[in-house]
Amino acid sequence: MGSSTSLRAITHRLTTTPVQDLPHVAPYVAASLSDCSDIIxxxxxxxxxNSDDNDALLVNKLKARVTSLVQDRTPEGRWTGVVLVKATIEAGQWEILHECAPWVRGLLSILSKYDPISTKRLSIITLTRIFHLTYQYPTLVREITTPSLPNFVTALLNLVSVKQPNGEQSLSKAPLLLETVLSAFTELISRHPTIFRPFSNQLQNLLLQIVGSSNLSSSLSSETVHLAxxxxxxxxxxAPKNTSSEKWTKDCKNTITSIHQTADHIFRSVVEQWESSNPQFKATQSSIVQGPTPGDDGSNALGLPSWQGVNSGATRVVTLLGLLSRFISGRTQSVVNIPVGAILDLTSRLTAVTFPAAGDDNTQANREFSxxxxxxxxxxxxxxHTACIDLFRATTRTLGSSLISVAQxxxxxxxxxFEAEFFNSHLRTSCxxxxxxxxxxxxxxxSKSNVFSVATLIRKCCHDLIPADDNRTSKVQHSEPKAKSKGAQTMNVDAFLNPAHGVSQTKDLASTETYSAALELLPHLYNFLPVGYIPLPLRTEMDRAAILTANxxxxxxxVMNPMPPVKGRxxxxxxxxxxARRHSKELEVECLLRPRMPVIVGSAGGVYEADDYEEEEEDDSNHVPVTVSALSNAQDVRFAATNEPSSESTETHTVQSRNKNDNLDESNPKRPNDLPQEPQLAKKARFEDGTFSTTFRSTPVTLSEVSLSPAVAPLASAPPLPAVSSSVTAPPVESTALSGVVAKAQNDDEDSDEDMPTLNLEPDTDDDDE
Structure with a gap:
């Protein structure tokens, strides 16, 4: 019901609004049509x-109004008609597509009229969308696309080119619709190659003018050049059947040859140390290339126009390298052989000539030129060189693991x-x-030497993440000795007047491409470089950059790739x-902090099942707490005088016994070898008569209350005692006298000598004083 109401409102507004005012309401109407897609x-x-709601009548009324607007005599009406055609087709899909042939003819006629550029651009976009949607319906391709697409290609070529007196077409001086036209051709040529085949020569001549003309490329956007x-x-x-791979290979090799020809001219002022790996290739001798300025007026392998000057030649090389990257990364109709060897041979020549170091300008100089x-x-x-790096990136993305043989x-x-030209930010970003x-x-x-070779790149990556602070520089200058005069010191006064300048500069840095590329590289340095080969000062800089950037x-x-221990360091x-402080809420940080939570049941000696673990827990609760409780009473009874009330005689006797035991512990300290071992399970604990008081235990003894004396504390070197869970609470041991506790402990020992070891709390021999 809501869709019908919206559609009725749309048709009413289109029929009642004057044509001159329709461009103002066209965006609203186009957006509202998407809400009526279920009806359309x-x-x-x-x-x-569903004729009760008159939906079919409303749809027919809408299509009739759109058709009249496309054929309207006013530019405002045609502009509104183009907008509504695209919105209606997107909403109606096949139900509108199979009846849109009159709209296609109307849009094609707009391209040949003197309508505004915006109307023609919208017409190109709408027609491209129609041809794209009809591709999945063979019937619609036969009825709409096949008859209309050739006229569409011809109309677009006429919009961006001018016919010369010799019959050839050249690019117009102000091609305002060039980017839109190239985008439409790029989307349609792979879907309808047979329709574009008669226009392939015209397209190639037009594209070579865009790719090869340095003067023209300077007035075009980079996006337009990339589309070309x-x-x-x-x-x-x-290309004809079964010749597409040959066409691709031929154009790719001609591109490489054209780059070499251009490099022969722009590198004539230096002495090249490069030698081609291809014995059939011979570079042009610099002595033959003469002239006041470098230039190429001869024939080119690709048929590119001539150029003059170092700047134009460098632009030609950069553009052709971008074209070569498109050859590598673009999709092909059939299997092709990528000339990786020829590409690396080309880049080795271009990268052999680098920016000279300070004071080393004459090393590669050719004295014959200025x-x-x-x-x-x-x-x-x-x-x-930045274009060369981009070519490497395209090759790496396309070939992937197949590039391992030449990745080094x-x-x-x-x-x-990078070591020669890291001062350029665009080069650093690409690297x-x-x-x-x-x-x-x-x-x-x-290897270790290879890791050292990228040390400069890693260091610059850290510096790009943490720029130098101007305020710190000024403070360092203030801290220098006063040997220099005050007039010779240089300080940044603006740093005192505007201290927030450094903060804003850091925020601006975070939005640059170089910062983003360095931030993305830093984790890969930890994960994929051999950690043991990274120098310690370099690793320190990496950690500092990671902490300060909160990466x-x-x-x-x-954390997961720590430095291996080195002897002597x-x-x-x-x-x-x-x-943990910066990203405490992250799940992976929690896993690093607590890697064994919950505790894994088991030990290094074996694997425990759930049922076995429950049985052991029951055994521990039946046997261990009684013995430990007895031993606890035997030890804690020494402190009963201060903790629990007792008779005066008992208190005196307890204090004497405690002093006696303390002297024994001090004079005869227990060594690890003196601790009770597993073979001594049959040995019973000795308790002398009258040594301990008969103090009562009013509260139950638990394992958490047990504190072994240093003489009997288990050490790391001693064999482990039977496992006792600290969370198990021992049952209360009620006894009226210590003799009952001792007797019960002895009875338990006699019954289960093999299950539970006993502890000898006192020496086997009596004191000499007694």
């Missing part, structure tokens, strides 16, 4: 059965670049992300207290 998507037979690269890789779907050209190359190297080579090239992905593959098998994953990994303390 219902089959026609069901609508007829993805679409260029997808062109192999349009120093200005060489400096321009140094400035472009971090951008080129990738790691070496990465660390070589952190790559190491995060490659450590699970090669980390556990790394729960890193702190937990540090103190044990490295654990950071478990910091983890």
């Amino acid at each position: 998507s219902a089959p026609q037979a069901k609508k007829t059965a 690269q993805t679409l260029f890789v997808s062109l192999h779907h349009c 120093r200005e050209e060489r400096v321009a190359l140094w400035n472009e190297l971090p951008r080129i 080579s990738i790691l070496e090239q990465t660390t070589w670049i 952190y992300l790559l190491i995060t992905e490659i450590l699970p593959l090669v980390g556990p098998s790394m 729960r994953a890193a702190m937990s990994s540090s 103190r044990t490295t303390p654990s950071i478990l207290p910091f983890l």
Whole structure:
């Protein structure tokens, strides 16, 4: 009932509102149509059965109004019609799709009219969605997609390109709809390759202008260039039958060759130490490449346009490396062979030339070319090397564990670049992300020298997580000796005026990509690097970064991967207290703090079943508490004079007996070897007549009250006594005299000598004084 009311309100508002005001209410109407999807998507037979609510009449009225708006003469009406077409199709699905052919023709006509850019963009998005939804219905593909898609492709090419006098099409100067067009082609080309096959050459020429022209790429967004690269890789779907893999391989090799050709020109100002692993490849000699500025006016393997200048050449290399990454990560129609060897050969050449160290500018210099050209190359190297790292990441994600054979080579090239150019934040971010992905593959098998090679990267990762404090620097400067004059000291006055500046700077740092990449890398360093090979100072920096950033994953990994003990060096303390304080509510932290809660029943010597454990518990409650209670009375009776009331004679006798026993304990301390052993089970405890008082026990004796003297306390070296549960309360022992207790204990000993050992509380020989 609610859906019918909403649909009636929508149709009433669309018919009564003037066309000029419809764009203001179109968003509300489009959102309300989703609430009526149960009526719009219902089959026609069901609508007829529920004719009491006139649902079918309302749906037909809605479709008629939308059709009239799509064909309206005003731009406002057509814009509203495009919005309502997409909302109605999403709500009605098949029931609306099989009748949307008039809408498709109306949307195609809008692309050729002088409508606003927003209307054309919405038309492209709506038509792409219609073709996408009809793909799962062969009947609708035959009736709607096949007749309309060629006209759609032609209309889009006309929107972003201009026909030249020689018959070729070139990219228009201001392609406002280029990103939308490329996105539509990328989504549809893999689903309908045969329809796109006649347009493959036009598309390839258009895409090469985007990928290869450095001047044009500077005015386009990075997303547009990425879409062009993805679409260029997808062109192999349009190849004739059983030739798609050959098309893919050919384009991939031509891309690698084009990068080498561009590198021949931009690297002419340095002397390269690289030698190709492919004997058939020969780099162009720098002496042959002459000219005031580096450039390429000759033919290119991919057919790319010419370029001039170091900056344009570096942009060409970066773009082609991105294209090569799309070749590696994109989906293919058939099985292809990835040229991993050629890719590593290319990256080894590009990474061999690195930013020079301070005062080492002339090491790789080629004297035939100017120093200005060489400096321009140094400035472009971090951008080129970042693209190489991104290529490594694409290869790692695609091949996974199949990359283990060459993962070490990738790691070496990465660390070589990082040590030379870690000052670039984009390079550090890419390196952190790559190491995060490659450590699970090669980390556990790394040698000690390999771990030392990534020490610089680990240290910089910790520094990116904990930046240097300007206030601390100023304090250090104040603490220096006063040998320097006051005028020579430099201090940050703003740090005193605005102390909250450092806090805001730390918050801004937490939102950067470099910080996020370093935060993600830190736990992997604990989990996948051999812990014993990490130097102690480096491990200390890692723990410090984990604590100060409150990184729960890193702190937990540090606790679970402690430093192994080394002879002659103190044990490295654990950071478990910091983890427990910062993340006390986390379940994994609770498991680390209390790993054996609840207590596991059993011991190292055997496994106990539940029934056996209950039987042992019953045996302990029947035998052990009586003996222990007797022994407790024998020991506690010495203190009865101070704890319980008694007669004067008994009190005096008890004090004398206590002093006598204390002297015996002090003069004859029990050694571990003197403790009662298992073979001495038959030996009885000796109690002298008249030694103990007949003090009564008014309260029951429990195991928690028993405190053995140091002479009979079990030690670690002694054999374990029968297990006694501390939670079992002994039954009360009621006796009128100590002799009764002793007699009962002796009777129990005689009955069960093998079950329970006895303790000898006094020496076997009498004192000489007596």
